[in-house]
Amino acid sequence: MTNPVSGVGYFINGLKLIIKPGVKRYVIIPLLINTVLFMLALTYAFTEIGTFTDWLMSFLPEWLSFLQYILLPLFWLAAIVIVLFVFSMLINIIGAPFNPYIAKAVEHVLTGSPPPEHIIPMWAEAKNAVLSEIRKWIYFIAWSIPVIIITFIPGINFLSPFAWFIFGAWMYSLEYADYPLGNRGMTFPDIKRTISKKRFVSLGFGSAVTVGLMIPFLNFIIMPISVAGATEMTLKEFPATPAENS
Numbered sequence: 408m409t410n411p412v413s414g415v416g417y418f419i420n421g422l423k424l425i426i427k428p429g430v431k432r433y434v435i436i437p438l439l440i441n442t443v444l445f446m447l448a449l450t451y452a453f454t455e456i457g458t459f460t461d462w463l464m465s466f467l468p469e470w471l472s473f474l475q476y477i478l479l480p481l482f483w484l485a486a487i488v489i490v491l492f493v494f495s496m497l498i499n500i501i502g503a504p505f506n507p508y509i510a511k512a513v514e515h516v517l518t519g520s521p522p523p524e525h526i527i528p529m530w531a532e533a534k535n536a537v538l539s540e541i542r543k544w545i546y547f548i549a550w551s552i553p554v555i556i557i558t559f560i561p562g563i564n565f566l567s568p569f570a571w572f573i574f575g576a577w578m579y580s581l582e583y584a585d586y587p588l589g590n591r592g593m594t595f596p597d598i599k600r601t602i603s604k605k606r607f608v609s610l611g612f613g614s615a616v617t618v619g620l621m622i623p624f625l626n627f628i629i630m631p632i633s634v635a636g637a638t639e640m641t642l643k644e645f646p647a648t649p650a651e652n653s
Contacts, residue, residue: 414580414611414640418619421636425628430512434631437502441627444501502630509631510586513638522590542595543585547578576613583616583637584609588645601645608644612636 425434515521554574558567580602581595588598602609615636619629 411607411611414608415615417640418615418636421632424635509634579616580609580613583633587638587641
């Protein structure tokens with residue numbers, strides 16, 4: 408099937424998979440770290456925001472004091488959005504080392520056996536990882552250029568939000584498919600070629616990730632959900648990989 412709805416379904420299933428025995432321990436550890444850091448950051452940010460808003464309101468003329476009932480909620484809303492955005496970036500850094508293990512654990516749950524091990528020398532594995540990341544960034548930069556150009560061309564720049572959404576969805580599908588397929592010894596060109604075979608399914612999955620990232624607090628666990636969902640997607644949609652066939 409090349410229905411994008413099935414891609415959304417894999418993302419939703421990821422929420423169920425991360426609470427399975429054998430998987431949730433790889434989710435709980437980074438989640439606990441994230442929660443503690445978030446509470447500390449939130450407490451500090453709200454204290455500083457309160458001080459800042461009090462100082463800012465002191466410049467408001469008395470005859471405009473009624474505006475504080477409009478400005479204060481806007482300041483707090485903007486601050487919450489900024490804190491969540493910055494913290495989501497921190498979550499990605501903390502959670503990334505756990506993602507290959509989440510992918511392996513989910514595959515074990517779904518198939519009853521762990522993914523096949525691809526034993527290669529450490530230097531070769533490091534070289535492949537570096538080359539894969541370089542290719543990924545080259546690919547991202549190369550395809551972001553036409554989207555940026557569209558953004559600044561009058562008459563067609565109304566298409567820009569849709570272009571950015573589709574581009575982001577495709578990159579998220581590549582990013583999270585990297586963990587289960589990378590566990591099978593695939594490099595970035597192999598992963599891109601593989602998920603391109605069912606592009607609409609992959610775009611549906613990436614679209615669900617994109618929307619999920621915009622939902623406060625869901626973005627706390629968006630990474631493990633996405634890794635788990637991508638693992639199920641790759642197992643069902645791309646059961647045979649070049650690394651396995653070679």
